Structure formats: C-alpha cells, structure tokens
Amino acid sequence: MRPLRLHHVHDHLARGLWGEHEPSLTLGCKRLRPLVPKLDSGDSGAVFDLKSFIKPESGPRLIAGCTNEKLDSAQMETHPGGTRWNPTQEQIGILEMLYGSGMRTPNAQQIEQITIQLRKYGKIEGKNVFYWFQNHKARERQKQKRNGLGLKHSPRTRTAFTTITLDTRGGEVEREDDSHYKRKCRSWGIEFFEEDSRLYGEGGNKTLELFPLHPEGR
C-alpha cells in the first residue's frame, strides 16, 4: 500500500532542527536551505520535492538549568512575545460570566468578538479564549466529578424550575451522561499559519482559511 519507496532514514535528524534560529548546533543537518524556497517550484512539472519541506522547527529546548539571567526588567511590559497569556481579572471575570451564562464552545466568530472585547483589558489572542474555554470546561467537569458524585441533580428542595436549561445544555452542570451528547458540529475556525506565509505568495487567499462553519447543525 504505502509507496514507501524512498526509505529516508534521516528520521531523527529530520526533526530536531528545523530551526530558523540558525541553531548554532546544526547537528549534521547541512545547510538548512534558504528557508523561503517554495516560491519557485512553480506549477510546472510539480515534482514534489521532499527536501523542500525539511525545514527547521524551533531550536533545541534546553529544558532545565537555564540560568535565567535578566528574565524580567525591561520586558515585562507587554509579553515580549514568548510567554503565555496571563489573564487580567477583568478578562477572567468576563470569561467566567460568559461561561456562567452557558457558553462552552464558542465558534470562530464568537471567539473573535470575545477576543476583541477582552483586548481592552490586556493583551490577548483568539487562541487564548479558545483554550480558556477548553480548559475551564474540562476542569469544571473534573472538579465536579470529584466533588459531585452525590449532588448530581439537586435531590430535592427546589427542583421546581430546575430545567432552565431549555436546549442550551449549558445550564451549569455538565451531566455525566451528557458526555456523548449530540455533537453540535459547530465549528470554530482554526487556522494554520506561519510567520510570513504572505511571502510565499498564494493568490488572493489572504493566507488564512476558515473552517467550513458547518452549514447546519443536524
């Protein structure tokens, strides 16, 4: 089945370094090519050139140790660009409010809007919003699994108006048996992008693509 003809064996070497950071330690990975080679390749014969994919990926990690010198001082201003999102109280508050009102998996548009709003309070990107919902949902769920166990559906007291949930399914309690609820199939846009894909020229495609945004929920 698999063509598999060329048994490239540079497995291991092909992945450690793909670094455009001109990793000083080019372990054998020869020249790393121009890095923006794609342009040409035209559409002529369109011979697929495996080599052209071999690109760096982000230098070696140097996990521990690190002897972090400086590490603060002049850079804390606006997340120089390498750190992770550090939400402000306002941002968290808003997100929790949204979550509290039932939102669980915002779609692309919603995420974009939320992001724009939250940006008033600090640096933030769409993916942060997305991840926040993912994580918050998951962690609420597991928290409830730990604690819950008994108070699944408020045994008594006031169940009179319990089912406020309409169809929102977001009430606030994620039932266990809900784990395989009917997929909404709503989709959020997700895009793979890279630093200057524009440079690679690709017709008026705007360099970004959008999830199909599934026409209908079925």
Place this chain on the structure above:
Amino acid sequence: MRPLRLHHVHDHLARGLWGEHEPSLTLGCKRLRPLVPKLDSGDSGAVFDLKSFIKPESGPRLIAGCTNEKLDSAQMETHPGGTRWNPTQEQIGILEMLYGSGMRTPNAQQIEQITIQLRKYGKIEGKNVFYWFQNHKARERQKQKRNGLGLKHSPRTRTAFTTITLDTRGGEVEREDDSHYKRKCRSWGIEFFEEDSRLYGEGGNKTLELFPLHPEGR
C-alpha cells in the same frame, strides 16, 4: 489559596440567545483587591459591555429539532462543492511519503508549505493537512496495536540493539511505551478567525495572530 474569582450567577440566562435581547449588564469586577500588582491589567478604563457581544453569529443554531430551513446558501461561497476534503492520489502519496520519512506533527510553517504544495493537485486547506497527520498517526498506532501485540520488538534472539530509539521517536514504529515521550513543545500556529474580522478594526494586527512559536528554549 487563589483569590477565587467572583462567581457570577446569571447562569441560565443564555447562550441560546446571543442575538436577542441585550441584557446590558456590565460587570464591574474591578475591585477584587489587586493582591499583587498585576502590573498590566491594561488601561482598565473600558467598561465591559455585554451588548457588544450579542451578535447573530450567523443566525441561531437551532440545535436540536431545529427544522433548519435554508441557513446556508448565502454564505457557502467558500466551498461550493463539497463538505469535506477529498484527497487526491497524489496528495495522499505525498503525505504518506512525508509520514514515511518521519514527519508526525508538522508545525504551522510546515503545514503551510505542505498545503501549498498539495494544492497543486487539488483543493486543500491547512487544516486538512493537520488532520491528516493527526488521524494517520493515531490510526497507524492503533493498527499496530491490533496487529502487533506479539511482534512488538522481534521477541526472538538478541535484542542487543533494541534501543535504537535515541530520541527520535519518528522512526516509523511508535512503540507503546513511547506514549509519554519527552514533549518537544513545538508549536504550530493556530488562529481563530471569522469572516470579516478586518472590519472590526484592530490596528495593524493583520487580523491574525500567531502562536508564540516559542522563541527559543531557555
């Protein structure tokens, strides 16, 4: 302990309604005792206005039952023909070749490049490439788990050189015990986008954001 974020309680009010009445609730979660000079917290002037979130979002979702009439037509312009990606033989061949040569989780740049190449052979988007690798990897793994089971590491004779694994893990055999290999922490860009985010204006941000693409180990 943690500050314990304010627990807003208007849970049930919605989610179904993004697009209906505008609650206009503004959350003033501003006090909360800094507790630690958050040093950023933006300019904190802005009042959060829920109204600005309320937008149609391509119409109500009609989750269940839903009697979905139309709800597409006018917006399908992006992918007229089909719902999901239908790879051509060439595309598959190339992808398998890449997979065969060790690629498993291409990053944003790689995905972008691959997509551009594969586009010569047919319609394709970055996410398709991404998903293909995800699925192919997962399914190769489970296929091997089914078949394997006995021939894990050629039981017989001398396993003298068994640990060829270095750190590559890309060979082509995904060992079971490899499941918790050291994460490479490579990152691929992912972007949330929506139809005309440009219109919402956001100062030179190009409407798209990029994963930090971790600058460098530290």
Place this chain on the structure above:
DNA sequence: GCAAATTAATGATTTATTCAAG
C-alpha cells in the same frame, strides 16, 4: 522582610475517542 524553594493553578499541546460523510 526578602528571595530561593515548593506548591497550586492553569495556559498550551498532544493523544484518544467519537461522530458521521462517502
């Protein structure tokens, strides 16, 4: 009081599962 060491939270990725188109 303060800064290194520890711990608790949680942001970010990857893997496993599931759904459903074809």
Place this chain on the structure above:
DNA sequence: CTTGAATAAATCATTAATTTGC
C-alpha cells in the same frame, strides 16, 4: 468500512501564590 472532522481527556510546562530559611 474507511477516514475526514471535531471534541474530550491526558499531559506537559510556566507562572503565581505560598512557604521556608535566613
């Protein structure tokens, strides 16, 4: 049945909160 698409679960990694020794 195969496999593209999507979500949930598991995991890694980094930051803040807290503790501890001085």
